[in-house]
Amino acid sequence: MLITSFEQANKIFEFQLNKVDNKNSLKWRKIKKLAKIGSDDNTKKVSSPIKTFISKLSKGLMVPIAMLPIAGLFLGIGTAIANNSYNDGLVKFGNILQILGNAVFNNLAILFCIAIAISFTNDAGVAGLSSLIAWIIFCSTHSAFITHIIDPDVNKYKFLFYTFNPTQYHSIFTTNVGIDSLNTGIFGGIAIGCLTAFLYNKFKNIQLPAVIGFFSGVRFIPIITFLCSFLFGVVFSIIWPVIGLGIYEFGKALAKIPYGINSLIFGYTERALIPFGLHHAFYIPLWQTAAGGMIDLNCDMLINGQQVYYNGELCETWLNFVDSVNPQLAPVSGTISGDQNAWQFVNSLSGIKVNLGGAQGAIYTISFSDFTNNIPLSTCNPGQYMQGKYSFMMFGLPAAGIAMIMAAPKGKNRKYAFPIIISSTLTSFLTGITEPIEFTFIFLLPSLYYGFHCVMAGISFWLANLWGAHVGMTFSGGFIDWIIYGLLSDVLGSNVGSWKLLIVGVGMVPIYYMVFYLVITKFDVQTPGRGTNTKLFTKKDYLAAKSNKKDNKEQQQTLSIDNKQLNEQEQLAVDIISAYGGKENIKNVDACITRLRIEVVDQNKVNTEKLMELGAHGISKPSATSVHAIFGTKSDVIKNSIRKMLENMK
Numbered sequence: 001m002l003i004t005s006f007e008q009a010n011k012i013f014e015f016q017l018n019k020v021d022n023k024n025s026l027k028w029r030k031i032k033k034l035a036k037i038g039s040d041d042n043t044k045k046v047s048s049p050i051k052t053f054i055s056k057l058s059k060g061l062m063v064p065i066a067m068l069p070i071a072g073l074f075l076g077i078g079t080a081i082a083n084n085s086y087n088d089g090l091v092k093f094g095n096i097l098q099i100l101g102n103a104v105f106n107n108l109a110i111l112f113c114i115a116i117a118i119s120f121t122n123d124a125g126v127a128g129l130s131s132l133i134a135w136i137i138f139c140s141t142h143s144a145f146i147t148h149i150i151d152p153d154v155n156k157y158k159f160l161f162y163t164f165n166p167t168q169y170h171s172i173f174t175t176n177v178g179i180d181s182l183n184t185g186i187f188g189g190i191a192i193g194c195l196t197a198f199l200y201n202k203f204k205n206i207q208l209p210a211v212i213g214f215f216s217g218v219r220f221i222p223i224i225t226f227l228c229s230f231l232f233g234v235v236f237s238i239i240w241p242v243i244g245l246g247i248y249e250f251g252k253a254l255a256k257i258p259y260g261i262n263s264l265i266f267g268y269t270e271r272a273l274i275p276f277g278l279h280h281a282f283y284i285p286l287w288q289t290a291a292g293g294m295i296d297l298n299c300d301m302l303i304n305g306q307q308v309y310y311n312g313e314l315c316e317t318w319l320n321f322v323d324s325v326n327p328q329l330a331p332v333s334g335t336i337s338g339d340q341n342a343w344q345f346v347n348s349l350s351g352i353k354v355n356l357g358g359a360q361g362a363i364y365t366i367s368f369s370d371f372t373n374n375i376p377l378s379t380c381n382p383g384q385y386m387q388g389k390y391s392f393m394m395f396g397l398p399a400a401g402i403a404m405i406m407a408a409p410k411g412k413n414r415k416y417a418f419p420i421i422i423s424s425t426l427t428s429f430l431t432g433i434t435e436p437i438e439f440t441f442i443f444l445l446p447s448l449y450y451g452f453h454c455v456m457a458g459i460s461f462w463l464a465n466l467w468g469a470h471v472g473m474t475f476s477g478g479f480i481d482w483i484i485y486g487l488l489s490d491v492l493g494s495n496v497g498s499w500k501l502l503i504v505g506v507g508m509v510p511i512y513y514m515v516f517y518l519v520i521t522k523f524d525v526q527t528p529g530r531g532t533n534t535k536l537f538t539k540k541d542y543l544a545a546k547s548n549k550k551d552n553k554e555q556q557q558t559l560s561i562d563n564k565q566l567n568e569q570e571q572l573a574v575d576i577i578s579a580y581g582g583k584e585n586i587k588n589v590d591a592c593i594t595r596l597r598i599e600v601v602d603q604n605k606v607n608t609e610k611l612m613e614l615g616a617h618g619i620s621k622p623s624a625t626s627v628h629a630i631f632g633t634k635s636d637v638i639k640n641s642i643r644k645m646l647e648n649m650k
Contacts, residue, residue, distance in 0.1 A: 060119030072474035075101025116193025134229035141233025172244030260465035267461030293380025350494035388461025389477025395505030401425035403516035408529025417529025432476025439618025581605030591639035
């Protein structure tokens, strides 16, 4: 049976402690230290309102992130068709697909703005509309201060009391929803989204004097957000140029770290934040802002020291070249910021054939290496904060799952362990969703997760960077993404090195298998199929649990729905509510792609064992008032059912 809490995990450690005769031995001290790491008290000590806020923020970020796979698919297929077709009709069709994909990637800031506002207001539609209004006013305020005056003598740009050289200017200004404004990226979107959510929660029930009573309640929200977003725009106009240049310099500094160590650090940190649900808030800035690198397209276009010709015409700058190939790809500011944005952009141009040295020069096919090695003002290494996931998600974790199965005793126990583990490994391999398998061991032995798995994740990113691979992604590092953003790109001439990730992954298989198998057997870790709790829960067990639930008066809830017969989904929602301690113990219900994120009054009232019986793969407590249950991709559906049931409970 899966271990559902730190408390159960510690029982295993206590059993191990009793088996050690010498209480001063190194083994005894190590086991005792591991037991302390997994204590519930330790979890409560590190909890804070900041973690709760970031947890909600991560949930909000996942809404637009969920759109990226389909947008990336359109962009990738459109690029393949447009760059490899000689029929005008096919080229136009490919360009249409590219435009649709770019529509999402080029407007992520406003999508994040709306998603954050909705996330912090329990899915309030008025908050979403108000955030859109606020974003437009925010950007328009910046536009009012842009003079567009260029000093031809010193080649400087002016904005308020700031003076910029061209590279600086293009790194912090862009076009948002057709408005020339500061390039605040997702930071501006998140800030306006949070502002809107705050104003909505504060003023949604406001009562104005009778003469203007029509504007009371939620009708007041767009008005107050209009005014406050203007003030935010003024403040950002004053402070953001400094912040924007700081982010730009930070991205340049990261790019100069030798031997790809920045990717190693990123890989470890991103995995280490998974148990707390904070990883989205960590990697999104590197994917979408200059912190993850930048390509300046205003510099001269050189390949191997030579000017480039396209269709017989000299392309003096990369921006002119992009515009000549496909005007839809040319950014107004002439800069590409963020690891994911840079990868999508470079991939859209890779594979295109150009002339070197004039119209009759040698034919050359552009690849990723041209952008990383030849553009003078490039601080970006496309893919360095994305591609490392593929090797350990497609090979490492499945090997760990096989080790869990083989560590279970032969016969009935292994038979019980096989289906739950193999389904999780296939999920990791195909889609890159790793939480089901990761949460089977993270609470059993935290040191195995942080001391080995996170380290291997960092090494995976590091090796991919060192070897010069450039495989992108939109959602996660599974086989499906690898086919679209790795193999397909290589076939079409982008030279992303997708095969390199397979070699790294194959090398990880024996390491993951041996480490997991030895640790599980040596420390008698009770993974599925081991110890006394070997029985997996079947549908029969689930129905029996529901029957017992109805007889438990302490946890029973009364529904005011005219004695309506509940369907299976509604009954599951009622059971989960009861497992969380009842309606009175639930403060807020949210969900991301794989987690049911619920804030409670008292964590001690939450029955984690019952949640596991109801189908949760694992339980996480990122703060003193948050209990996350890993229900997989059905979490969002369960969230909606729970909210519906809570509304009908007396």
